[in-house]
Amino acid sequence: MTVLASALDVMSAEYAANKEAMLGKLADVETEHAKAIAGGGEKYIARHRGRGKLLARERIELLTDPDTPFLELSPLAAWGSDYAIGAALVTGIGVIEGVECLITANDATVRGGASNPWTLKKALRANEIARANRLPCVALVESGGADLPSQKEIFIPGGALFRDITQLSAAGIPTLAVVFGNSTAGGAYVPGMSDHTIMVKERAKVFLGGPPLVKMATGEESDDESLGGAEMHARTSGLADYFALDELDALRQARRVVARLNWSKAHADPPPAAPPKYDENELLGIVPGDLKVPFDPREVIARVVDGSDFDEFKPLYGPSLATGWATLHGYPIGILANAQGVLFSAESQKAAQFIQLANQRDIPLVFLHNTTGYMVGKEYEQGGIIKHGAMMINAVSNSTVPHLSVLMGASYGAGHYGMCGRAYDPRFLFAWPSAKSAVMGPQQLAGVLSIVARASAAAKGQPYDDEGDAALRTMVEQQIESESLPMFLSGRLYDDGVIDPRDTRTVLGMCLSAIHNAPVEGARGGFGVFRM
Template structure:
């Protein structure tokens, strides 16, 4: 494949301005992620007095030292617990990702009981459902380090109660699909949360710390008048010796993690977990920082992005002279053949036709697709409408929705309108979706939305023979712009679990390679589905 010849000069005021803009966004990302770590770490003295490890310490000890870990949904819940950006703690009191335990690639969730005792947080259910979906589709063992106070009754919402049922159903379906579900219960697992332990195929409980009961002592007394201690009602020793809920009784957190690692090793699932490799890009990925301007209206040659991600900076463009604003190319990512679709402008009829044919050709050869989004949407106007933009765009959407190969999406810049759909946005269930900190997602740009509504209001007033309320229209425009801009940022959309995480652009190659390897090995893994999963005896 030919190597791409870059036209980027990694110097000069414009490049440095772009770089400073993106580095500031990366600093903001890291500050948000650090906020959750610091909030949890503040509970360290309390955990130490109880002889417990902090949740992140448990996770580090469970994972293979030096092996890659792909954290997922680290910003979930951001601006959902509070509208104050300075006070919102992202993560939904949970840490999750794909990593290696005893050489086995697993989906791992750790309740962060250092934050609000691990109780349910806004969007926490949506995050957990997404993690279950990833594990199910990619045939990964599901590991849960449990310690949670359960639902926050002060903030009770009936929709959260229903989402909780979906989580339990997801655990049951993972087991039935032949995917081991393992719970290491470090502390409380109460009420509905008891099923987080009960629906596991294997349960490890920590002596004197782990508790699992449908009704804790306060609820038991309120409901029946019966008085019982935590240990009598649902302690680890009772469950290991009387109820049979626990297969293994651990002496402390460290011993529980030892048992977990031995148990995962006994699964024999190490085959197909190796990360493939290929030559690094010839062009420096560090230069990705200087490609995107703060002004999203300024064009970016997305081939420059591709060349700093793929093996050897080599790509073979598909139909480069036809519909050139839509870029399609063959390349390799860590040795894995891929097809890439990206945008050097709006999606026009020729570009959408090209993308549709490219998607179908990649499906024919079982070549995974990666979408690098930077689009203002499908082009509008008399010429494009007469050229059949609606039917051609629909054809592209049909191809994306029904593609038979793994699809990964990365929002780099703009992701507006139906362009988000045609480029395999979250609504089209890509196997993984990530965002750069500079990404912006909306039905259209904020100013465009405001101007559209202003025109509608002006035309409506004229049609009714009324004077145009210029001041009212200007006020409305300001409100629309504020509403759109407050919801467009990658941090906000990631908080709503509309992606699987915001990443540093310099990590793009490693993140996409890890995610694609998970997809491919999951497709090849042979599992033994059961009718109803492993029932507890």
């Protein structure tokens, strides 16, 4: 039998402590999510509603099919920066008329929806997801353009947004802009470059230069409506393909545009699958509060995959990395899950072989992270850990099947790379609130700096300041600890969101469904030279 047997004792003190720690971290994440949802705050929400306008998430809810989920992406973008959490933009995957689409919506309650550097990063990530997974794009536009004080960080790289729209269209991926308010200056090119454009009567304002700029540049007197209003663009310029009477009419017309795309997925959806045999709520108590304490990732797998059924590959070889085959919501997957944290040579070679097998079978890979990195030490260096770790990273780098990564616990050093971290272009990467990621653990990093400083002082024949060393170590540990936490990393878009462990199966299932809009094709060669 390949159904996983669980050894998790949900009545133990250890489980209770783990669960309490996880719930505390979840509460912290939910508090920050609430700030993103609050947008510009009560004052600006009231002003927005006073103008008879819907909020960004309300527009998305009315646009998408009833009773279908919306997978919001990067909700904590800009966390820890000087800008509002969420970066004045909502992005995610939703279903419109049965079609999975990448949806973006400006939050006009935050500085009028103006784009700051994190808005740009978030929008570019959304376009990247749309391109890789062949998802039609729907932009709900209401933005004053660039946040001018930060223009130096936006203007030059911001041109990629317009490039993306045209390249998506060239790749046969439909683009649709629905303009609810301002879409000015460079932002005017969003509806200008989209395949389909809808504008709302007496609300949409689309022009390269508004009346004040036109006055300054040419001396011409003009008004918003004649210069860039929806009716003018529908009747005169031809920029508007559809003229909407109000916001609800615009969303109705957007649904009809999507319904007429004649869009189909590259792969048919699988039949309904059996749920896991174990309660998803038990995922709260698996990861220890102290990540130095190991845990068995099979307990996670048993609560995520269909029927808790997992065919393990090489179970007796390289045991600190669990690899094997399963299905999730009916989609076949290969899983690589760190078992004891450290990756040795055997684990690295096993991973490389497993990744090659997945590519031969055109099966997506799911990476479940809890690794402190590749093993160090004279014995392991002499045993070839560098070339074996390089073999695993080579396989990950050149694999062409879709990759999904979930950071459950630690994800340190080159182990983060070998397990398909952000730099290795996973289709999606999510983190649990328990996750940490950095070049190494805080204590190890601070210790290394201390050893180097002590050796430097000795080489110069100078006395070493032990008191200052202790203070420096404390400061470094605190800095690295804060910079390795999931909200810090999510704020910089190093993941696509911090998720509740109980939602892991649902989130991965939605991602797998989105992935199968595009062909899933593995590499049949081209892995480069494996150093044996």
